[in-house]
Amino acid sequence: xxxxxxxxxxxxxxxxxxxxxxxxxxxxxxxxxxxxxxxxxxxxxxxxxxxxxxxxxxxxxxxxxxxxxxxxxxxxxxxxxxxxxxxxxxxxxxxxxxxxxxxxxxxxxxxxxxxxxxxxxxxxxxxxxxxxxxxxxxxxxxxxxxxxxxxxxxxxxxxxxxxxxxxxxxxxxxxxxxxxxxxxxxxxxxxxxxxxxxxxxxxxxxxxxxxxxxxxxxxxxxxxxxxxxxxxxxxxxxxxxxxxxxxxxxxxxxxxxxxxxxxxxxxxxxxxxxxxxxxxxxxxxxxxxxxxxxxxxxxxxxxxxxxxxxxxxxxxxxx
Amino acid sequence: xxxxxxxxxxxxxxxxxxxxxxxxxxxxxxxxxxxxxxxxxxxxxxxxxxxxxxxxxxxxxxxxxxxxxxxxxxxxxxxxxxxxxxxxxxxxxxxxxxxxxxxxxxxxxxxxxxxxxxxxxxxxxxxxxxxxxxxxxxxxxxxxxxxxxxxxxxxxxxxxxxxxxxxxxxxxxxxxxxxxxxxxxxxxxxxx
Numbered sequence: 001x002x003x004x005x006x007x008x009x010x011x012x013x014x015x016x017x018x019x020x021x022x023x024x025x026x027x028x029x030x031x032x033x034x035x036x037x038x039x040x041x042x043x044x045x046x047x048x049x050x051x052x053x054x055x056x057x058x059x060x061x062x063x064x065x066x067x068x069x070x071x072x073x074x075x076x077x078x079x080x081x082x083x084x085x086x087x088x089x090x091x092x093x094x095x096x097x098x099x100x101x102x103x104x105x106x107x108x109x110x111x112x113x114x115x116x117x118x119x120x121x122x123x124x125x126x127x128x129x130x131x132x133x134x135x136x137x138x139x140x141x142x143x144x145x146x147x148x149x150x151x152x153x154x155x156x157x158x159x160x161x162x163x164x165x166x167x168x169x170x171x172x173x174x175x176x177x178x179x180x181x182x183x184x185x186x187x188x189x190x191x192x193x194x195x196x197x198x199x200x201x202x203x204x205x206x207x208x209x210x211x212x213x214x215x216x217x218x219x220x221x222x223x224x225x226x227x228x229x230x231x232x233x234x235x236x237x238x239x240x241x242x243x244x245x246x247x248x249x250x251x252x253x254x255x256x257x258x259x260x261x262x263x264x265x266x267x268x269x270x271x272x273x274x275x276x277x278x279x280x281x282x283x284x285x286x287x288x289x290x291x292x293x294x295x296x297x298x299x300x301x302x303x304x305x306x307x308x309x310x311x312x313x314x315x316x317x318x319x
Numbered sequence: 320x321x322x323x324x325x326x327x328x329x330x331x332x333x334x335x336x337x338x339x340x341x342x343x344x345x346x347x348x349x350x351x352x353x354x355x356x357x358x359x360x361x362x363x364x365x366x367x368x369x370x371x372x373x374x375x376x377x378x379x380x381x382x383x384x385x386x387x388x389x390x391x392x393x394x395x396x397x398x399x400x401x402x403x404x405x406x407x408x409x410x411x412x413x414x415x416x417x418x419x420x421x422x423x424x425x426x427x428x429x430x431x432x433x434x435x436x437x438x439x440x441x442x443x444x445x446x447x448x449x450x451x452x453x454x455x456x457x458x459x460x461x462x463x464x465x466x467x468x469x470x471x472x473x474x475x476x477x478x479x480x481x482x483x484x485x486x487x488x489x490x491x492x493x494x495x496x497x498x499x500x501x502x503x504x505x506x507x508x509x510x511x
Contacts, residue, residue, distance in 0.1 A: 012356050016370055017348055023374045024344055024381040031339030046349055053353065146342040
């Protein structure tokens with residue numbers, strides 16, 4: 001009989017985790033549950049960690065090409081699997097800071113943008129990034145989930161400052177879940193592993209966050225002269241000219257993005273254009289992995305509105 | 320692979336589970352799911368059955384965190400024992416059902432099969448718990464068919480040290496036949 005055999009951890013289904021946890025919580029409800037808004041982050045960090053467990057030492061140095069949009073142009077940057085984990089560790093640290101947990105960059109770090117924090121972490125390493133970053137990254141993500149579980153309801157609206165913008169904690173963790181997935185996908189591509197998108201409900205939350213950020217992104221570009229001027233200003237909270245974003249597939253749905261002002265209400269009755277897209281494709285656009293020109297499968301209506309919204313979507317991307 | 324968790328981590332985890340902290344359950348899964356699933360798979364040789372055992376084992380721990388006694392060993396070995404017990408229980412059930420339906424096989428064959436599966440699972444556990452230098456030496460010898468001289472060269476150690484590691488590794492592995500997973504004997508085949 002064979003006593004020794006090779007690891008077969010690779011076959012552990014990443015979706016098994018949520019099924020097992022659900023089964024447990026059905027048998028004995030948690031007295032201190034993980035808030036629903038933190039579960040995408042919990043699930044995505046667990047999936048990435050499972051991938052990291054399965055890769056060999058040398059694969060931590062596999063080249064990863066990071067892509068995003070800056071000033072309407074695609075930007076590329078070379079890193080490695082370990083470098084990407086360092087990036088996630090550094091930027092998740094913004095959330096740690098907001099919760100009063102230790103900052104992975106050390107005490108007394110000035111307020112920095114995600115990119116600046118990443119550079120600072122990379123520069124502080126005395127050797128090229130390697131697998132030793134896995135434990136601090138994972139410990140921090142576990143600590144975040146644990147802390148928000150204990151923190152009570154008010155914590156979800158705590159402000160997390162990203163240097164040049166801010167999000168309430170519940171959106172910040174959703175944003176971190178989104179980044180974790182897309183960078184896990186970058187890593188999986190680099191080491192030739194299969195990697196699935198998040199579960200439908202989690203993907204839906206991520207798409208919804210992006211859709212909620214779009215009106216402000218359009219307004220920001222308008223102030224910079226990059227988007228068309230407003231056509232019909234309406235009172236705050238009143239329905240205004242909208243783009244109908246139809247996202248297909250798991251996690252999809254319908255969103256109405258107000259075009260003329262972030263204060264207006266998106267409305268189907270005032271839709272002047274429609275864009276239909278697959279959910280994962282929409283996320284790739286938000287992440288700056290595909291261009292606004294490549295993005296839309298189906299477009300209908302006001303071409304200017306469509307261009308402005310898709311360009312704003314790509315502008316949400318960063319390192 | 321860092322295997323054994325420090326005793327403090329084990330006790331802390333037990334307390335957190337006992338007070339019903341869902342985040343602790345997630346961490347427990349992240350730490351032990353691959354161990355549980357691979358042991359169950361080793362016994363049952365079936366993905367779905369291993370998934371099911373994984374659900375049952377974590378469900379049991381979550382409902383009964385106090386059943387773990389730190390004086391009997393670390394959390395990891397307890398989890399492994401629970402897994403093996405549950406997987407063997409399931410194997411018996413499946414085989415008994417198949418026997419009842421088809422009439423193929425015999426009680427002796429079933430017992431032999433259960434014994435083989437138990438030994439295989441114990442060997443897996445021993446290998447994953449073994450100090451990394453011993454495991455590395457065994458793996459080189461076994462999978463890459465290296466002799467002790469080549470193993471010594473691959474690991475940059477002396478011939479003497481390579482022989483020592485292989486000997487120790489094989490000794491540990493052979494205990495898979497002799498005794499159950501580090502704990503009190505018996506209890507196999509009992510449901511959780």
